[in-house]
Amino acid sequence: xxxxxxxxxxxxxxxxxxxxxxxxxxxxxxxxxxxxxxxxxxxxxxxxxxxxxxxxxxxxxxxxxxxxxxxxxxxxxxxxxxxxxxxxxxxxxxxxxxxxxxxxxxxxxxxxxxxxxxxxxxxxxxxxxxxxxxxxxxxxxxxxxxxxxxxxxxxxxxxxxxxxxxxxxxxxxxxxxxxxxxxxxxxxxxxx
Amino acid sequence: xxxxxxxxxxxxxxxxxxxxxxxxxxxxxxxxxxxxxxxxxxxxxxxxxxxxxxxxxxxxxxxxxxxxxxxxxxxxxxxxxxxxxxxxxxxxxxxxxxxxxxxxxxxxxxxxxxxxxxxxxxxxxxxxxxxxxxxxxxxxxxxxxxxxxxxxxxxxxxxxxxxxxxxxxxxxxxxxxxxxxxxxxxxxxxxxxxxxxxxxxxxxxxxxxxxxxxxxxxxxxxxxxxxxxxxxxxxxxxxxxxxxxxxxxxxxxxxxxxxxxxxxxxxxxxxxxxxxxxxxxxxxxxxxxxxxxxxxxxxxxxxxxxxxxxxxxxxxxxxxxxxxxxxxxxxxxxxxxxxxxxxxxxxxxxxxxxxxxxxxxxxxxxxxxxxxxxxxxxxxxxxxxxxxxxxxxxxxxxxxxx
Numbered sequence: 001x002x003x004x005x006x007x008x009x010x011x012x013x014x015x016x017x018x019x020x021x022x023x024x025x026x027x028x029x030x031x032x033x034x035x036x037x038x039x040x041x042x043x044x045x046x047x048x049x050x051x052x053x054x055x056x057x058x059x060x061x062x063x064x065x066x067x068x069x070x071x072x073x074x075x076x077x078x079x080x081x082x083x084x085x086x087x088x089x090x091x092x093x094x095x096x097x098x099x100x101x102x103x104x105x106x107x108x109x110x111x112x113x114x115x116x117x118x119x120x121x122x123x124x125x126x127x128x129x130x131x132x133x134x135x136x137x138x139x140x141x142x143x144x145x146x147x148x149x150x151x152x153x154x155x156x157x158x159x160x161x162x163x164x165x166x167x168x169x170x171x172x173x174x175x176x177x178x179x180x181x182x183x184x185x186x187x188x189x190x191x192x
Numbered sequence: 193x194x195x196x197x198x199x200x201x202x203x204x205x206x207x208x209x210x211x212x213x214x215x216x217x218x219x220x221x222x223x224x225x226x227x228x229x230x231x232x233x234x235x236x237x238x239x240x241x242x243x244x245x246x247x248x249x250x251x252x253x254x255x256x257x258x259x260x261x262x263x264x265x266x267x268x269x270x271x272x273x274x275x276x277x278x279x280x281x282x283x284x285x286x287x288x289x290x291x292x293x294x295x296x297x298x299x300x301x302x303x304x305x306x307x308x309x310x311x312x313x314x315x316x317x318x319x320x321x322x323x324x325x326x327x328x329x330x331x332x333x334x335x336x337x338x339x340x341x342x343x344x345x346x347x348x349x350x351x352x353x354x355x356x357x358x359x360x361x362x363x364x365x366x367x368x369x370x371x372x373x374x375x376x377x378x379x380x381x382x383x384x385x386x387x388x389x390x391x392x393x394x395x396x397x398x399x400x401x402x403x404x405x406x407x408x409x410x411x412x413x414x415x416x417x418x419x420x421x422x423x424x425x426x427x428x429x430x431x432x433x434x435x436x437x438x439x440x441x442x443x444x445x446x447x448x449x450x451x452x453x454x455x456x457x458x459x460x461x462x463x464x465x466x467x468x469x470x471x472x473x474x475x476x477x478x479x480x481x482x483x484x485x486x487x488x489x490x491x492x493x494x495x496x497x498x499x500x501x502x503x504x505x506x507x508x509x510x511x512x513x514x515x516x517x518x519x520x521x522x523x524x525x526x527x528x529x530x531x532x533x534x535x536x537x538x539x540x541x542x543x544x545x546x547x548x549x550x551x552x553x554x555x556x557x558x559x560x561x562x563x564x565x566x567x568x569x570x571x572x573x574x575x576x577x578x579x580x581x582x583x584x585x586x587x588x589x590x591x592x593x594x
Binding site for chain 1: 562
């Protein structure tokens with residue numbers, strides 16, 4: 001089973017990204033998928049997470065993910081307020097949206113880092129909501145570049161299930177762009 | 193072809209209701225139930241569900257609307273959670289006493305005070321004696337299938353039925369769910385034709401004051417007293433044990449999914465240690481069992497699906513080889529222990545099974561219950577059982593007791 005935590009802020013679409021990933025994984029042939037928001041009230045701008053579980057067998061656990069295989073970070077300011085590293089497994093994958101590649105000193109576990117300037121990708125594809133770049137879907141492209149268990153065409157179909165055709169098309173262009181632009185830094189890290 | 197969709201428990205419930213074609217829906221939104229009332233309201237507005245959606249100012253009124261609608265012969269639905277269910281309390285008794293086959297979803301949530309919007313099962317457990325059938329679901333597939341079964345059960349025995357599932361844990365978690373085909377559901381669930389209903393063409397009095405004794409009516413027919421009416425409700429609960437099993441069998445034949453009827457079992461074939469519970473915590477316990485079996489421990493799960501009627505005979509059979517029974521429950525009967533433990537112990541009384549029943553209170557107010565915590569609790573129980581002193585002790589799992 002793969003466990004993925006999406007770290008973002010209310011309004012950034014962590015729940016939708018998690019749902020699209022679950023749809024894509026199911027299309028990929030994984031019989032067990034779940035997608036859950038942080039349980040409880042949600043507020044725009046406040047730190048918030050969503051989680052995806054992906055397995056070959058139907059999923060029987062509904063408790064909170066303790067140590068994820070993958071962390072996807074929509075907003076790098078969250079590193080200061082949320083224990084993102086603490087909830088990621090050693091040897092896991094960290095997907096980060098930030099304007100610059102993460103500094104070596106900030107990498108505190110032996111993980112694969114996938115870096116993407118998702119905001120730039122979103123702006124390039126005019127993917128904005130209320131003037132703010134939409135970074136959730138581009139991060140799906142970055143994720144599957146380094147974690148190649150799910151094909152891009154299934155992400156495309158997953159988007160089509162969750163949104164109207166025009167939106168799905170536009171989002172998928174950004175997904176593909178993020179896929180090609182994402183930079184992978186293989187397992188290393190200060191604790192290696 | 194039936195379709196598989198990745199949906200939340202609330203969406204599963206709302207889709208099931210739509211397939212069952214109730215004529216009247218009345219609900220008051222409350223977290224974590226809200227999405228069901230929103231969806232059903234939308235389905236009615238868009239014509240997907242041809243029903244009347246009655247907007248009400250409270251849960252008490254929601255159930256009152258359904259009592260009225262059901263009395264004139266309509267199939268009806270409502271859903272609520274927590275304090276909303278408690279606010280219905282008076283009408284829960286009224287619906288059951290009136291023998292109206294109302295179906296309701298209780299999206300289980302802790303009860304205030306103190307306020308919590310998060311999951312436990314104190315809300316429905318505390319309504320035990322209102323005369324409703326209570327069925328608990330372990331995942332979203334079971335929710336959609338149980339709501340459909342609930343109408344068949346309720347309408348066969350004229351007892352209102354509550355379909356309970358864990359708030360957020362299931363209500364807000366998406367997972368693949370096979371949506372039954374509408375034509376097959378119609379086949380399984382014929383239109384509701386009550387034996388008695390209120391009709392202006394045939395005026396009658398329903399629910400007059402009953403006296404302690406039996407009494408002749410205006411036509412000189414000797415009629416039941418209050419106590420006979422109560423006896424009949426209890427008698428029909430006994431019948432419902434069989435009906436729940438039969439409906440499950442028929443459902444399995446038509447749709448290919450088997451929930452075990454009153455209880456379900458996991459890895460119990462050679463087990464002498466049993467874990468039991470209701471809803472998602474029992475499902476999580478199956479993973480604990482997988483892990484402990486790898487160490488050679490003969491352990492299984494008996495999931496209790498029907499809390500009312502309580503399946504005593506089934507449990508006696510399931511626990512016949514039990515050396516140790518561990519109950520994980522998300523509710524507490526203050527001043528005693530977890531209510532489910534009390535029920536299990538009472539069911540075993542006089543059966544010859546003298547396995548200790550270990551009482552665990554877990555997950556109140558949304559406190560997360562992880563597989564590893566269940567494993568640790570089971571291990572701890574097995575160690576304590578070695579010492580012999582293990583009866584009548586309640587353990588609060590993952591709770592600071594300083």
